Amino acid sequence: MSSTFRWICESTDGLARAGTLHTAHGPVQTPTFMPVGTAGTVKAMTMDAVRSTGAGIVLGNTYHLMLRPGAERVKQLGGLHKFMDWSGPILTDSGGFQVMSLGALRKLDQDGVTFQSHIDGSKHRLDPQRSTDIQHALDATITMCFDECPALPAAPEAIAASMRMSMRWAARSREAFIQREGYGQFGIVQGGTEPELRAESVKALTDIGFEGYAIGGLAVGEGQELMFSTLDVTTPLMPNDKPRYLMGVGTPDDLLGSVMRGVDMFDCVMPTRAGRTARAYTERGHINLRNARFALDARPLSPHCDCLACTRHSRAYLHHLFRADEILGPMLLTWHNLAYYQRLMRGIRAAIVDGTLSAHAEHLRAEWQAGDW
Ligand SMILES: Nc1nc2cc3nc(NCCc4ccc(CCO)cc4)[nH]c3cc2c(=O)[nH]1
Numbered sequence: 001m002s003s004t005f006r007w008i009c010e011s012t013d014g015l016a017r018a019g020t021l022h023t024a025h026g027p028v029q030t031p032t033f034m035p036v037g038t039a040g041t042v043k044a045m046t047m048d049a050v051r052s053t054g055a056g057i058v059l060g061n062t063y064h065l066m067l068r069p070g071a072e073r074v075k076q077l078g079g080l081h082k083f084m085d086w087s088g089p090i091l092t093d094s095g096g097f098q099v100m101s102l103g104a105l106r107k108l109d110q111d112g113v114t115f116q117s118h119i120d121g122s123k124h125r126l127d128p129q130r131s132t133d134i135q136h137a138l139d140a141t142i143t144m145c146f147d148e149c150p151a152l153p154a155a156p157e158a159i160a161a162s163m164r165m166s167m168r169w170a171a172r173s174r175e176a177f178i179q180r181e182g183y184g185q186f187g188i189v190q191g192g193t194e195p196e197l198r199a200e201s202v203k204a205l206t207d208i209g210f211e212g213y214a215i216g217g218l219a220v221g222e223g224q225e226l227m228f229s230t231l232d233v234t235t236p237l238m239p240n241d242k243p244r245y246l247m248g249v250g251t252p253d254d255l256l257g258s259v260m261r262g263v264d265m266f267d268c269v270m271p272t273r274a275g276r277t278a279r280a281y282t283e284r285g286h287i288n289l290r291n292a293r294f295a296l297d298a299r300p301l302s303p304h305c306d307c308l309a310c311t312r313h314s315r316a317y318l319h320h321l322f323r324a325d326e327i328l329g330p331m332l333l334t335w336h337n338l339a340y341y342q343r344l345m346r347g348i349r350a351a352i353v354d355g356t357l358s359a360h361a362e363h364l365r366a367e368w369q370a371g372d373w
């Protein structure tokens, strides 16, 4: 069986696609949601629990892993797959975004970024070569280009200058990438919410040539309407035969609307962070389990869910765990939220295959609006 890195489109419904991404670490069905495993762990989850939700691919972060435990250590210990007990594909983000949102003090120049660790203040540098080398040391299945994600809102000239620097960095990232059978590198489209800049960025990246293309520079506070309108002018320009990955997105409604605009891959901390803050996602929207109304609610979180929280426990029990600040609370609720996100993506994929995505979208939105059971 050839393990050439490739994405095969199996069905389309409007702009939405259902396909399979083939990698050295196995196939993944798309559309897919990637649980965020920032520092080599999907917070509060064992990898058996992550596997049980149906997740096919997880995300790791160059920024966090280079600071602790260090990429060379992970390499010496056999790579990130072995280190975290995940044999499926791993996509690693390239670090620029995390430096801007986490790095203590940082200095950006035309070649890269120098920053202090938010952990111990030690000095570090990231640039296209170092970021790509670190992702290689981690043995990432999918390597992301080193880029800059500008804060929004920003003047078009500033967005243009930032995007053009990221395109120069994309070329250097590609030169630094070591091609291996079944491994891939994704370019990251920038350009803010400016249609012409987005078009210029797509052209710059497709001229270089990558195994997949991400849409960056969004989910930075621009709001859903501007995010969707930017997707409307960007995905149609992106290669039809390559996977499209929208970084940092999002809520269930964001995922639905983005798949319908031609996006295949997603990652977001929302389900895991919500799992630690008592926010439960269900087919009827989200609820806060710290609320007193759940104290005697003997029902499962969701009647449609096969996760451990829903098959073994009640809302009242989860309410108690969060009120008592018990570690099991975040564990069970993270498990549930990830199981819900995976079930949502499986349902959307099935609707694309059946050609019923519009009706399925109406059903999902009506259910989210209907409010808790
Ligand atoms: N390399 C690269 N990485 C990115 C990661 C991103 N992540 C986002 N958004 C995440 C936003 C986000 C942050 C926190 C929460 C939890 C709220 O409870 C949810 C979403 N936008 C992003 C843009 C880029 C980008 O251009 N380039």
Ligand SMILES: [Zn+2]
Pocket (backbone or CB within 6 Å): 301, 302, 305, 306, 307, 308, 309, 310, 311, 335, 336, 337, 339
């Ligand atoms: Zn559940």
